[in-house]
Amino acid sequence: MEISYRNPKAFLTKTGGFLEGYEYSLNPYIGCSFGCKYCYVRKLPVSLFRKEEWGTWVDVKQASKESFAKELKKAKEKGPVRIFMSSSTDPYQGVESNEKITRLLLETMTEIQPDFLFVQTRSPLVKRDLDLFKKFNGNLLVSMTIETDREEIRKLFSPGAPPLKARMNALKLLTENGITTQAAAAPVLPYSDEFPKKLSGITNRVCLDDLFMGDGANGKRSIKLGMEELHQEAEAEEWFNRKHIHQVVKDFEKVFPAENIKINKEGFIPFQEASEKT
């Protein structure tokens, strides 16, 4: 893993409407060591302009509490501040254990609270920050990607990402401690019959997405990334089909109330009202 350090002028990036309902995205790192094979960021400029392969490098954005606090205050003066962390990296990838950039940003946000914060990760390291999550006034959702319950499938599609069991345990811990959470089966990958039930035991809400709706290019990026071939390798060709999501929704409806099943973008938009929380 090639690790470099940067001193960015700003941390908050205006979303320009790309992330529905959010004014800003917040990426503590550039690059991502998890290197999921289906990651659409592989096809974005941030990855294409680098010589090294996606998943082999990380730039650490060095932060100071004072400057991020200043940035947050300024943003709040201008209007609502709803933040998506993170859109093109994982805020809890391995390097965060030592660098603690995500933790520093969160600490600052507990003091100067955004109107809403969405934390998106695949890492059990997220449980380290339970103490900070508890300080948010109900304006936070922690979303853990759990695409399948089959470890051999995880190893095929995202060999560099943390094991599923550890993710499930971390999500359960956060839920049991009163944090609003969701499991994001996004993109959903071939799973066992027990998968929906397993998720219902660790969170109240799921987001379901597939490699067609979720790649930002109606499936074209997923095809370019070789997802069809990977499904063949997994002997699960029928899962790489844009109609399959209907079966997935039916499977989840057996154990989750319909209102707690969010599809595609629905699973990522901020709460409008406290009553929407589950």
Ligand code: SF4
């Ligand atoms: S964790 Fe997210 S950003 Fe990182 S490689 Fe996987 S999909 Fe891409």
